[in-house]
Amino acid sequence: MGSFFGLVSFLLCALQISAEWNTKDYMKREHSLIKPYQASSMSIPNWDFMGSTMVTNNYIRLTPDLQSKEGAIWNTIPCNVKNWELHVHFKVHGKGKDLFGDGFAIWYAKDRMVGGPVFGNRDFFQGLAIIVDTYSNHNGPHNHQHPYISAMINNGSLHYDHDRDGTHTQLAGCEAKLRNLEHDTHVNIRYEKDTLTVSTDIENKAAWKECLSVKGVRLPTGYYFGASAATGDLSDTHDVISIKLYELDSPDDVQEDRSKILPSAAFFEAPRDHVDDVKPSSMSGFKIFLLMLFGTLAVIVLVVIGIMIYQKQQEQSRKRFY
Numbered sequence: 001m002g003s004f005f006g007l008v009s010f011l012l013c014a015l016q017i018s019a020e021w022n023t024k025d026y027m028k029r030e031h032s033l034i035k036p037y038q039a040s041s042m043s044i045p046n047w048d049f050m051g052s053t054m055v056t057n058n059y060i061r062l063t064p065d066l067q068s069k070e071g072a073i074w075n076t077i078p079c080n081v082k083n084w085e086l087h088v089h090f091k092v093h094g095k096g097k098d099l100f101g102d103g104f105a106i107w108y109a110k111d112r113m114v115g116g117p118v119f120g121n122r123d124f125f126q127g128l129a130i131i132v133d134t135y136s137n138h139n140g141p142h143n144h145q146h147p148y149i150s151a152m153i154n155n156g157s158l159h160y161d162h163d164r165d166g167t168h169t170q171l172a173g174c175e176a177k178l179r180n181l182e183h184d185t186h187v188n189i190r191y192e193k194d195t196l197t198v199s200t201d202i203e204n205k206a207a208w209k210e211c212l213s214v215k216g217v218r219l220p221t222g223y224y225f226g227a228s229a230a231t232g233d234l235s236d237t238h239d240v241i242s243i244k245l246y247e248l249d250s251p252d253d254v255q256e257d258r259s260k261i262l263p264s265a266a267f268f269e270a271p272r273d274h275v276d277d278v279k280p281s282s283m284s285g286f287k288i289f290l291l292m293l294f295g296t297l298a299v300i301v302l303v304v305i306g307i308m309i310y311q312k313q314q315e316q317s318r319k320r321f322y
C-alpha cells in the first residue's frame with residue numbers, strides 16, 4: 001500500500017516537473033508589481049494601498065515594526081487567467097528575536113481593500129489566502145513551529161481562528177524559517193488544473209522547495225490579487241518587493257466558465273492542535289467498524305440464503321427424478 005502511494009506520488013511529481021518545463025511562462029504586467037513602482041506621484045499603476053502601507057523606491061512596507069498596524073495592497077484589475085503562477089518577493093524583519101508578529105497573507109479574493117482581523121484583511125472572505133503566520137497564538141502543544149505557511153480556501157462561510165492559528169481551516173501547510181534573513185526570500189503560488197502548490201525560495205539556493213500541494217481546489221476567475229499584513233501586541237516589518245503573475249493557460253485548453261463558481265476545496269487537512277477533534281476521528285473509526293460489521297453480517301446472510309435456495313433447488317431436481 002505504502003509503496004503504491006509512493007509510486008503514485010513519484011509519478012505525480014514527475015508529471016509536475018515535466019509540466020513546469022513545458023510551460024511557457026508569460027508575465028501579466030497588469031497583475032504584477034515590479035520596480036520602479038512610480039511612487040513619486042504617490043500612486044502605483046494598477047495597485048491600491050491602504051492602512052499603514054508605505055511605498056518607497058525599493059520596497060512596499062505593509063507594516064513597520066510597530067504595534068497595532070495593518071496594511072494592504074490590492075491589484076485594481078480582476079484576474080481572468082484561469083491557470084497561473086504568482087511569485088512574491090518579500091522580506092519579514094524586525095528587532096524582535098523571540099517575540100514578533102503577527103504575519104502577512106497573500107490573497108486571491110473577491111473583495112479588495114476591506115481591512116479586518118485576518119492579517120489586515122476581512123474575515124469570512126471569499127477566495128484563497130496564503131498565510132505566513134509568524135506568531136504562534138496557540139498555547140497548547142504544537143505540531144509545528146512558526147513561522148508557518150498555510151493555505152485556506154473560503155466561500156465566505158469560514159472564520160479564521162487566530163486562537164488556533166487557523167489550523168482547523170487550513171488545507172495544508174509547512175514551517176518556513178523566513179525571518180530576518182540577509183538574502184532574498186520568495187514564495188511561489190501555483191494554481192494549475194485545480195491543483196494549488198505553494199513553494200518557497202528562502203534558503204538562498206535559487207530553487208523552489210515545495211511547501212504544500214493540494215488537488216481539487218476550485219477558484220473562480222475575476223478575483224483580485226492582494227497582500228496584507230498586521231501587527232498586534234507584537235510587531236515586525238512586513239515588506240513586499242515584487243509580485244509577478246505568470247499566465248499558464250494555453251490557447252488549446254478547453255475553457256470552462258469559472259466566473260460564477262464559489263471557491264471550494266475537495267480535501268481538507270485533518271484538524272490539528274484541537275482536543276475536541278480527537279472524538280470525530282475516533283467516531284469515524286467506530287463508524288468504519290460498524291460498517292464492516294454490517295457488511296460481514298450482510299455477506300453471511302446472503303451466503304445462508306444462497307445455500308438455502310441451492311438446497312431447495314437440489315431437493316426439487318431430486319423430486320423430479322423420482
Ligand SMILES: *[C@@H]1O[C@H](CO)[C@@H](O)[C@H](O)[C@H]1NC(C)=O
Binds near residue numbers: 155157158
Ligand atoms: C461553503 O463552505 C463550507 C465549508 O467548507 C461548506 O460546508 C458549505 O457547504 C459551502 N457553501 C456553499 C454554498 O458551497
Ligand SMILES: [Ca+2]
Binds near residue numbers: 102133135
Ligand atoms: Ca498566529
